[in-house]
Every structure is written in C-alpha cells, then in structure tokens.
Amino acid sequence: MRDAKAQLFAPPEVTPELVAHHGLSPEEYRKIVKVLGREPNYTELGVFSVMWSEHCSYKSSRHYLKLLPTEGRQVLQGPGENAGVVDIGDGLAVAFKMESHNHPSLIEPYQGAATGVGGILRDIFTMGARPVASLNSLRFGSIDHPRTRYLLSGVVAGIGGYGNCIGVPTVGGEVYFDECYNDNILVNAFTLGLTKKKRIFTGIAKGVGNPVIYVGSKTGRDGIHGATMASESFSEEKEQRRPTVQVGDPFTEKLLLEACLELMEKDYIVGIQDMGAAGLTSSSSEMAGRGDSGIEIDLSRVPLRETGMTGYEILLSESQERMLLVAKKGTEEDIKRIFNKWDLDAVVIGRVTDDHLLRARFDGVEVACIPIRALTKEAPVYQRPAERPANRDELEQLDLAKVEEPKDLGATLKTMLGSPNIASKEWVYRQYDYYVRSNTVVAPGADAAVIRVKGTEKGLALTVDGNSRYCFLDPYVGGVLAVAEAARNLACVGARPLGLTDCLNFGSPENPEVMWQFSQVIRGMRDACIALKVPVVSGNVSFYNETDGKPIYPTPTVGMVGLLTKVERAVTPWFKSAGDVVVLLGRTREELGGSEYLKFVHGCTKGTPPWIDLKLEQAVQSCCIEAIERGILRSAHDISDGGLAVALAECCIAGPDKPLGVRIATREMIRGDALLFSESQSRIIVSVQEKDLAQLEAIAAQHHAPLQTIGSVGGTRLIVQPLVYLPVEELKSIWSSALEKRLR
Amino acid sequence: MRWGVIVFPGSCDDQDVFNCLKREMGQKVKRLWHKDALAGQFDCLILPGGFSYGDYLRCGAMARFSPIMHGVVKFARSGGLVLGICNGFQILCEAGLLPGALVRNVGLQFVCQQVYLRVEETDTAFTRGIGKGQLLRLPIKHGEGCYYADALTLERLRKNRQILLRYVDPKGKPLPSVNPNGSLENIAGVCNEARNIFGLMPHPEDACSKLLGSEDGLRIFSSIAAHHGAGEKRHA
Numbered sequence: 001m002r003d004a005k006a007q008l009f010a011p012p013e014v015t016p017e018l019v020a021h022h023g024l025s026p027e028e029y030r031k032i033v034k035v036l037g038r039e040p041n042y043t044e045l046g047v048f049s050v051m052w053s054e055h056c057s058y059k060s061s062r063h064y065l066k067l068l069p070t071e072g073r074q075v076l077q078g079p080g081e082n083a084g085v086v087d088i089g090d091g092l093a094v095a096f097k098m099e100s101h102n103h104p105s106l107i108e109p110y111q112g113a114a115t116g117v118g119g120i121l122r123d124i125f126t127m128g129a130r131p132v133a134s135l136n137s138l139r140f141g142s143i144d145h146p147r148t149r150y151l152l153s154g155v156v157a158g159i160g161g162y163g164n165c166i167g168v169p170t171v172g173g174e175v176y177f178d179e180c181y182n183d184n185i186l187v188n189a190f191t192l193g194l195t196k197k198k199r200i201f202t203g204i205a206k207g208v209g210n211p212v213i214y215v216g217s218k219t220g221r222d223g224i225h226g227a228t229m230a231s232e233s234f235s236e237e238k239e240q241r242r243p244t245v246q247v248g249d250p251f252t253e254k255l256l257l258e259a260c261l262e263l264m265e266k267d268y269i270v271g272i273q274d275m276g277a278a279g280l281t282s283s284s285s286e287m288a289g290r291g292d293s294g295i296e297i298d299l300s301r302v303p304l305r306e307t308g309m310t311g312y313e314i315l316l317s318e319s320q321e322r323m324l325l326v327a328k329k330g331t332e333e334d335i336k337r338i339f340n341k342w343d344l345d346a347v348v349i350g351r352v353t354d355d356h357l358l359r360a361r362f363d364g365v366e367v368a369c370i371p372i373r374a375l376t377k378e379a380p381v382y383q384r385p386a387e388r389p390a391n392r393d394e395l396e397q398l399d400l401a402k403v404e405e406p407k408d409l410g411a412t413l414k415t416m417l418g419s420p421n422i423a424s425k426e427w428v429y430r431q432y433d434y435y436v437r438s439n440t441v442v443a444p445g446a447d448a449a450v451i452r453v454k455g456t457e458k459g460l461a462l463t464v465d466g467n468s469r470y471c472f473l474d475p476y477v478g479g480v481l482a483v484a485e486a487a488r489n490l491a492c493v494g495a496r497p498l499g500l501t502d503c504l505n506f507g508s509p510e511n512p513e514v515m516w517q518f519s520q521v522i523r524g525m526r527d528a529c530i531a532l533k534v535p536v537v538s539g540n541v542s543f544y545n546e547t548d549g550k551p552i553y554p555t556p557t558v559g560m561v562g563l564l565t566k567v568e569r570a571v572t573p574w575f576k577s578a579g580d581v582v583v584l585l586g587r588t589r590e591e592l593g594g595s596e597y598l599k600f601v602h603g604c605t606k607g608t609p610p611w612i613d614l615k616l617e618q619a620v621q622s623c624c625i626e627a628i629e630r631g632i633l634r635s636a637h638d639i640s641d642g643g644l645a646v647a648l649a650e651c652c653i654a655g656p657d658k659p660l661g662v663r664i665a666t667r668e669m670i671r672g673d674a675l676l677f678s679e680s681q682s683r684i685i686v687s688v689q690e691k692d693l694a695q696l697e698a699i700a701a702q703h704h705a706p707l708q709t710i711g712s713v714g715g716t717r718l719i720v721q722p723l724v725y726l727p728v729e730e731l732k733s734i735w736s737s738a739l740e741k742r743l744r
Numbered sequence: 745m746r747w748g749v750i751v752f753p754g755s756c757d758d759q760d761v762f763n764c765l766k767r768e769m770g771q772k773v774k775r776l777w778h779k780d781a782l783a784g785q786f787d788c789l790i791l792p793g794g795f796s797y798g799d800y801l802r803c804g805a806m807a808r809f810s811p812i813m814h815g816v817v818k819f820a821r822s823g824g825l826v827l828g829i830c831n832g833f834q835i836l837c838e839a840g841l842l843p844g845a846l847v848r849n850v851g852l853q854f855v856c857q858q859v860y861l862r863v864e865e866t867d868t869a870f871t872r873g874i875g876k877g878q879l880l881r882l883p884i885k886h887g888e889g890c891y892y893a894d895a896l897t898l899e900r901l902r903k904n905r906q907i908l909l910r911y912v913d914p915k916g917k918p919l920p921s922v923n924p925n926g927s928l929e930n931i932a933g934v935c936n937e938a939r940n941i942f943g944l945m946p947h948p949e950d951a952c953s954k955l956l957g958s959e960d961g962l963r964i965f966s967s968i969a970a971h972h973g974a975g976e977k978r979h980a
Contacts, residue, residue, distance in 0.1 A: 079833075157853070160854050164795070164854060164887075165754070165756075165795040165799070166756070167757070239769075250795070251795065251800065255754075341779075385976025429856070430853075430855055430856050431854045431855070431856070432854075432856060433854070433885040434856055435857050435883045436757060436760065436950070437759070437760060437836075438763060438949060439956075440951065440956065441956060452955060454767075566954065568955060
C-alpha cells in the first residue's frame with residue numbers, strides 16, 4: 001500500500017524547462033544524453049543535477065585546486081576523502097576538515113548552522129576518528145543591518161544546540177561583520193577527530209557481492225536539492241527555498257557516532273561514507289567511484305519516515321544523520337546487533353557489483369542506471385574565464401595625506417575596542433560548551449585553542465582565520481596572509497603546523513571577476529603553504545555567495561592544526577605579572593591599507609593590504625615557538641586587526657583575571673595612527689621575565705627575527721608614550737560589553 | 745571503593761567522569777548501560793552530564809524511565825551515595841530523588857563559563873573533605889540550570905541545611921550579579937534530607953587537572969572517597 005499513491009503520479013516528462021529547473025545547462029544535458037546513449041528519465045535527471053552541481057562536482061574550482069600543495073611526511077590522507085588525516089606520533093592521527101553551510105544558514109539560521117555542524121562531525125567520524133574539538137568561522141552583514149541580530153543569534157544557537165548536545169566542545173572560532181555579507185552570510189564549520197594511525201576508514205565500495213548497508217535516521221523529504229540550491233545565487237525567491245534546508249537531530253547523531261565507533265572496533269567495514277549533500281546518490285556513487293566498482297541499490301528497502309515517497313525523492317533526500325557503509329559479506333547480523341543496541345536502523349539496501357554502474361531499483365522497476373564515472377571522474381570540469389576587475393586600480397589608490405589623523409588617539413583606541421570585529425566575542429562562545437571531553441587547555445579567546453592529547457604529553461593547537469578585506473583589495477596577497485596568520489596564531493601558543501583545511505567562499509564562478517579573485521587567492525595560499533611548509537589536506541569550495549549580482553568579498557577561511565610536543569608549555573596571549581618585559585618580534589611599518597582602523601574610523605576600504613616577506617614571517621614564528629618550547633615566554637599575542645594598540649590592549653584586558661597595565665615606548669618614526677593601528681604582518685607581542693630577556697634575544701638572533709624591547713608590564717594604565725594614557729579597567733569594560741550592547 | 749557511572753543515550757560527560765576517577769584518582773569505575781538492570785555492588789553511583797534522549801522533552805524527563813533507574817532509586821533509598829552532575833542533577837529531580845526543579849536559564853541562552861562556588865555545608869559525604877565556606881572554581885555549561893523550588897520546599901531546604909553549593913563572587917559573596925542562570929538564592933547544588941544524594945550543575949570532572957586550569961573538582965570526588973574509607977574503617 002505504501003507506494004500505491006506514488007504509483008499514481010507518473011514521473012514528469014523531461015523537457016528543456018525541467019532541465020533548466022534542475023540547474024543543468026543545455027550543453028550539460030547534451031553531455032548526459034551522450035554518456036547514457038539515450039535521454040535520461042526524471043530520476044536520472046535528478047541524479048545528474050545534484051552530482052554535477054557546483055557543490056558536489058567542484059566543476060569550476062577543480063582546475064585551480066590542483067595547484068595547492070598536499071604532500072608532507074605527516075600526511076596520511078590528503079584531499080578527496082571525507083576528511084584529511086595527519087600523523088601526530090605515538091601511533092595516533094588526527095582527521096580534520098572544514099565545510100561551509102552558507103546558503104542554508106541564510107535561509108534558516110538555526111537549522112542551517114546546526115546541520116552544518118552535524119555534517120562536518122559525520123565527515124570526521126566516518127574516517128574512524130572520534131571528534132574532539134570544533135571551531136567555526138562566521139561572517140555576518142553590518143551589525144546595524146536589520147537581519148544581522150536575527151541571523152547571528154540563530155546561527156550561534158544552532159551551532160551550540162548541535163555541538164553541545166552531541167558532546168563535542170567548540171573551542172574557538174572567529175566572527176566578523178561587514179556590509180558585503182548583508183545578503184550572504186558565511187557559516188564555516190571545522191571539526192577535528194582523534195584516531196589510531198592504523199585505524200583509518202575511507203569511503204570506498206569494493207568486493208563484488210559485499211552488502212551495502214544503510215544506517216542511521218530514516219529518510220524523509222527534507223533537503224531535496226539542497227546541493228543544487230547551494231550552487232545558485234540568491235534572488236528575491238530565496239524565502240521559498242526554505243524546504244531545501246534540512247533539520248538536525250543531534251541526539252540521533254550522538255547515537256550514530258557511538259554506534260559507528262563501536263562498529264569500527266570490529267573488522268567488519270570495507271568502506272563508510274556520510275550521506276551529506278546529495279544524500280544516497282552521492283555517497284553511493286562516490287564510494288563506487290573510489291573503488292572502481294559498481295553499486296546496486298533497492299530503494300524500496302530504504303527506511304522511510306514519510307509515506308508515498310518516490311524513487312527520485314529517496315535518492316535525492318538530504319535527511320541528516322545517515323551513513324552508508326559497505327561491509328564484509330557475512331557480517332550483516334553482527335552489524336545490525338550493534339545498531340540495534342543504539343536503537344538505530346541498519347538495513348542492507350544493495351550490494352557492490354563490477355559493472356561500474358549505479359543501478360537503483362524501486363518496487364522492482366529499475367529507475368536509474370548510470371555509469372559511475374559519469375557522476376564522478378568524468379563530471380564536467382570548467383576553466384571559466386577570469387578577468388581582473390576594472391575597479392582594481394582605483395581601489396589600490398590610498399593617499400594617506402588625505403586621511404586625517406585623529407587628535408586624541410586614546411579616544412580612537414577606545415572606539416576601536418568597541419568595533420564589533422575587535423570587541424570580545426564572549427557573548428558568542430559562552431553559548432558553546434568548550435569543556436566537554438576534559439581536554440581544553442587554552443579556551444576560546446586566545447590566538448589559537450589548545451587541547452591535550454590524553455595519554456601523551458602532546459597538545460594540539462587549532463585556529464581558523466581569514467581577512468576578506470585584504471582579499472578584496474588584493475586576492476593574491478590576501479591568500480598569502482590568510483595562511484600566514486593562521487600559522488602565526490599557532491606559533492603564539494607554541495605549536496608547529498601539521499596541516500591545513502580551507503573553506504573558499506566566493507561569488508558566482510560565472511562572473512569572470514570572481515573567477516579571477518579565486519585564481520589569485522589560490523595562488524597566494526599555495527605560495528604561503530609552500531614557504532611555511534603546511535600541506536592542504538582537505539577543504540571545501542562555496543561559490544554563488546551573491547545576491548542580485550552582488551558578490552561577497554572573496555573569503556578564504558583557513559583552518560590550521562598544529563602540534564605541541566609538550567602541552568604544559570602552551571602560552572596564552574595576556575600578560576601574566578607586573579615587572580615582565582614586553583618585547584615586539586617583527587617590525588611596524590606605515591601600513592593602513594585595508595585596515596580595521598581605516599574602515600571603522602574613516603569608513604574607507606582602500607589601499608593595498610600589508611606587505612609580507614614569508615622568510616621574515618617564518619623567522620618570527622620560529623623564534624616564538626622555540627622560546628615557548630624552552631619555557632621562557634609568559635605570553636605571546638599575534639598583532640592583527642587593529643594593530644599594535646589593539647593587541648596591547650588585549651594583552652592587558654583579555655585574561656580571566658584582573659587586567660594589568662603596561663608602559664610602552666617605541667622608536668618607529670611614523671605617523672601616530674599608523675604606529676598604533678597599522679596592520680603590518682609578522683609581528684608578535686611577547687612578554688618575558690627580565691632574567692630571560694637575554695635568552696630570548698639570543699633565540700631571535702639565531703632565527704634572524706627582528707626584536708625590540710618596547711616596555712614593561714605593570715600599573716593600571718595602558719600607556720603608549722606619548723599617544724595613549726588610559727585606565728585598563730575602562731578599556732576592559734568597553735571591549736567586553738561592546739558586542740552585547742550592539743545586539744541588544 | 746566501587747564507582748558506577750550510568751550511561752544514558754545522549755550522555756556526554758560519562759567518559760570525563762570515568763577518566764577523572766580512573767586516571768586522576770586511580771579508582772575502580774564501571775560504566776553502566778541504561779538498558780540494563782543495576783547489577784553488582786557499588787559504593788557510589790554517578791549520573792553524568794549530557795543531553796539524555798536529546799532532552800527534547802523536559803531535561804531528564806525521559807531518562808528517569810530508563811530501565812536502570814529502578815535500581816538507582818532502590819540504591820538511593822537504601823542509603824547508597826548518588827551524585828548527579830548537570831543533566832544527572834536534572835534527572836534526579838525528575839525522578840523525585842531531589843527536591844525542586846531546573847528550568848531554563850533566565851538569560852534564555854546556554855551558558856558556558858567558570859564560576860566560583862561556596863561550600864555551604866560539610867556534613868555530607870560529598871563536601872566533608874572541604875571546609876565550610878571554602879571556594880571552588882568549576883565550569884558550568886547548561887541551558888536549563890536555573891534552580892527553582894516552591895517557598896515551602898525552599899524553607900525546608902534551608903532548615904535541613906540541604907543547600908550545599910552557591911554561586912558566589914571571587915570573595916565568596918552570593919551576589920545576584922554572579923548568578924549565571926537565575927537560580928533561587930544562587931543555589932548551585934542541593935542534597936536530599938538523608939544527605940546521601942547530591943545534585944549540582946557545575947562539572948567537577950572538568951576541573952581535575954592543573955593543566956585544565958583547576959583541580960577543585962577532585963576535592964568533591966576525594967571527599968566521597970575519604971568518606972567511604974572512613975566508613976570502611978568503622979565497619980572493620
């Protein structure tokens with residue numbers, strides 16, 4: 001009876017309109033006909049639509065992604081799997097990846113963000129790793145935009161709602177506001193998992209006759225064509241897209257996580273993959289693609305939670321909390337027993353074949369028969385036209401003589417500390433459980449988060465970074481700086497980088513200027529990765545972040561993971577005690593182009609981003625890491641948005657205890673606002689006990705890192721002679737309450 | 745001493761409690777699956793934090809019906825030591841083993857932060873090893889931790905000295921400004937009249953190592969262990 005109703009609806013005829021509605025171009029349709037040797041039926045059209053969508057196929061980006069360096073001695077699994085995996089020694093490995101959930105989060109912020117977290121968590125435990133830490137990178141429109149408060153509250157609650165409930169700590173992240181995201185917010189979620197080096201699982205289907213098993217939640221109609229939706233720009237009708245957003249159920253995912261990890265202790269699995277974007281379709285075809293095999297599925301056996309679903313809907317549903325696994329023949333009953341313990345479905349829905357076809361049957365009728373390679377290796381790849389934007393020359397022009405220097409720079413510093421991009425993000429991260437699993441050594445609010453690795457002396461440092469204003473002004477340099485800053489953040493806690501994952505958020509690839517930005521950012525990232533020796537092990541591309549033809553700033557988000565050999569040596573950014581000497585590693589130059597100061601105080605986004613010398617960058621980082629490893633640094637803090645003055649203020653006020661004052665005098669002969677707010681790269685503020693200063697100088701000399709003693713910790717004021725003279729209590733109150741006040 | 749940690753579907757902090765007892769304190773601990781009947785001999789049972797059954801209904805409202813809860817109630821009623829942390833506290837209230845209820849935080853948001861707590865009473869197994877009025881620094885992380893009880897119950901709690909922990913400032917004062925969730929009288933933990941069942945919202949298991957910023961959580965577990973040790977001696 002179940003499908004009697006479905007039978008009444010004859011599948012629609014495939015017309016040019018229907019093809020267009022599926023997001024396929026006439027040319028792509030011709031390619032489909034050629035591959036199949038016939039016209040596709042309605043179900044097959046749906047399958048091609050999602051598998052050839054930008055989101056699943058990376059058709060516009062693949063050509064450039066190949067440029068990124070992916071190799072390193074520590075890399076156990078590079079891009080192409082559910083997540084990248086690197087070796088951390090002691091027989092252990094970490095799997096990590098970052099993924100975007102931008103489009104759904106704009107349409108329905110709570111569920112969009114929640115399912116983004118759910119999806120990335122599954123990507124990690126699919127690899128056999130237990131998720132131990134999450135981060136996120138969020139971008140919203142102007143804080144004064146009428147929808148920002150709603151979107152921010154919803155996204156943060158959604159991330160917390162999912163992550164807290166499943167018991168994975170959210171240990172850090174970043175939040176930025178800019179008008180360029182008014183109509184296209186960004187939600188990038190990162191998760192890291194820990195596993196044994198010898199127990200890594202992949203999404204592969206092989207071994208003819210091996211059973212294909214569906215586990216997890218039942219399938220409903222939610223999220224059908226989510227991947228296609230994420231591959232389009234928004235227009236007025238975006239509200240109508242709400243049904244394409246999935247609904248998250250963290251409790252079921254928690255059960256699925258525990259059941260999968262319990263199963264992975266046994267030797268039953270051949271391959272396993274999350275049913276994420278494009279659901280059953282992508283998981284089955286990708287697994288068969290990697291195994292160079294075929295797969296046969298009986299859709300009538302898929303557990304459903306709605307009646308009357310068609311084969312088309314079952315194949316394309318993006319219902320959450322589901323996995324597909326290929327098991328060794330004969331282990332079916334043992335697998336079912338484990339999933340039954342956790343009250344989850346585990347149903348054999350098909351088997352592995354050797355005909356290199358994706359075959360789906362429904363009620364005894366074959367509804368799809370497609371060559372696997374057409375959906376995977378031979379999906380379209382485009383080298384889209386790229387063109388340098390016409391307004392570039394004008395954007396680069398910044399005449400500082402026309403930027404008036406404020407008379408009271410102390411007042412300007414106070415203004416800057418109240419900028420939503422600089423103010424404390426405690427309002428956000430206190431909604432996340434960052435303690436669960438009892439590993440958190442450095443909690444949110446530092447340059448990078450640090451977690452311990454139980455059973456060893458080691459620690460892992462994690463950070464996400466990206467400055468889209470720099471990328472907008474110069475995408476190549478912006479790409480370099482994103483990678484450099486992430487590595488510098490790791491250096492500030494004392495960690496050496498192991499690998500990188502990224503989310504590349506851009507406008508429409510069909511716009512040549514966007515494509516140019518994309519190609520430049522990739523080249524910048526590549527050069528920085530090579531110079532700093534950080535391999536890219538996983539990542540994700542999100543195009544079509546534009547509304548009514550207006551793209552966001554190019555926004556590559558870099559997630560980086562580093563290793564501390566002795567986690568007890570980890571250092572935090574804030575000053576520790578009066579009398580400590582304050583030292584600047586690196587040099588300050590007059591670089592205000594693209595700075596937060598220029599934007600927030602003068603309302604101007606122009607100029608060129610700060611200059612960077614990757615050799616100098618590496619020297620500064622190595623010096624900082626070595627000093628931390630030798631145990632002589634009391635604190636270390638990267639200088640980034642807001643420059644020296646903001647970084648110093650954070651050193652004074654961002655700690656958990658009473659704020660500490662500092663007295664600074666520097667030698668730079670540049671205008672006052674540039675001295676305080678220039679965003680020159682490769683700079684770290686560190687503090688040491690006086691007795692250790694000579695040792696720090698020796699380390700700096702050995703690494704050729706510029707070093708300048710600029711002051712000492714103490715008193716109750718932040719003093720930068722002769723420009724700033726302010727009580728730290730006042731600064732703390734501005735900085736810690738600004739965001740909450742703006743959101744009220 | 746024999747500890748049992750109950751694992752509900754959706755428990756998140758079970759592993760942390762287990763590690764804390766086993767690794768940091770070298771105790772004998774067993775994890776107990778919620779679908780099983782309570783079997784074996786235990787000296788203290790712990791209901792850990794998390795989101796049992798997703799807490800899609802009222803927090804703890806489903807877990808109290810888990811099969812193992814029959815045994816837990818029996819164990820508690822016969823004087824066995826039971827500790828409920830966060831979701832465990834909520835479950836104990838739902839099961840009627842502790843008075844009062846935990847409702848949505850007044851700020852309507854999940855709150856994760858470090859808090860100071862003042863130990864109000866020391867004549868229980870859970871606090872006897874800590875001096876009266878001493879401060880503990882522990883993390884909280886919950887969306888429904890606002891302690892509520894009707895006036896009569898509250899009066900009884902005070903009279904019987906069942907309020908064991910209060911949220912305070914770093915100087916030990918229970919000011920409204922440091923109340924993170926709107927709990928009545930800054931209450932963070934209460935025990936039953938017989939003083940063998942204790943529920944608290946803060947997480948001692950996340951404060952068991954200097955590396956993580958505080959060892960104050962160990963003081964609660966050590967107190968229980970010391971109490972048990974003393975009892976063993978008495979029996980011997």
